[in-house]
Each structure stands twice: as structure tokens, then as C-alpha cells.
Amino acid sequence: MNYSTLQNKNNSLILKLSLVVCLLISGFGFAQETAKAGQLTFETEEIDYGTIAQHADGERTFKFTNTGEAPIVISNVKTSCGCTVPEYSRTPILPGETSEITVKYATNRLGVFKKTITVMSNANQPTKVLKIKGEVLKSDTEG
Numbered sequence: 001m002n003y004s005t006l007q008n009k010n011n012s013l014i015l016k017l018s019l020v021v022c023l024l025i026s027g028f029g030f031a032q033e034t035a036k037a038g039q040l041t042f043e044t045e046e047i048d049y050g051t052i053a054q055h056a057d058g059e060r061t062f063k064f065t066n067t068g069e070a071p072i073v074i075s076n077v078k079t080s081c082g083c084t085v086p087e088y089s090r091t092p093i094l095p096g097e098t099s100e101i102t103v104k105y106a107t108n109r110l111g112v113f114k115k116t117i118t119v120m121s122n123a124n125q126p127t128k129v130l131k132i133k134g135e136v137l138k139s140d141t142e143g
Helices: 003-035
Strands: 040-042 046-053 059-066 074-079 084-088 098-105 111-121 127-137
Touching: 040 127, 046 059, 074 084, 074 098, 084 111, 098 111, 098 127
Parallel strands: 046 127
Antiparallel strands: 040 059, 059 098, 074 111, 084 098, 111 127
């Protein structure tokens, strides 16, 4: 084995070790970022309206707390149909703070319903699916 071949092997080994060290360091950095993420903890992830009269108040509230270590910003809340309208704060929710997402279901539609509300944020779990369900019955009074 000549000097040139030995030098190439040493350079290759140094390059491989450098790559491994870089990967390890970036992995630790990622783990620390994940540990400092916010976390949405909901009091309940499903609201059951039970049976509700047609045209009754269809507004319900999902309450949650940021139990993580970083502020959370809810970027979007989507519903599975236009019959459910969400309202939520666009301001950051600091660690330990509580907030809420209010949904209003259109109770003019008769029958059983099951809908989803998808919450998107910068939390450690960036997408959270909430559910509402119930049955709208014809009201006894016309109004």
C-alpha cells in the first residue's frame, strides 16, 4: 500500500466521521426543538348535542389549554361541511393559557349528524380532529 492510497482512506474515514457527527448534532437540535413545542390539550375532543330541536342554538365550545413549553398559533380551522362554522382566536396561546374554539352547527337541517372540525397549528401535533354529533328533530312550534 502506498502513501497516496493510505491518505485517501484516511480522508474517506474523516469524511464519514464528520458526516456522522453532523447527523448526531442535528438530531439533538431537532429533539430539543420538539421538546419546546406547544401542546393543545382539549377538555373534550367530541361534543354530543344529543337530540336538539330544529332551529335551536347550535353553538358549542371546545376548550383547551396549551400544556406545552412554547406559544401556539392556530393557523386554520376547517369543518367537514358548510353547515358548521368555527370561530377561534388568531393570537398566540402562551404555555399554561386556555382558549377555545366555538362551532355553530346549522340546526335547520333535520336528522342525525356527525361532523369533524380540523384544527391546524404549530403545536407538536400540528393537526387535531375534533368531532360533533347529534340529531336534529322537528320542533313542536313553528317560528
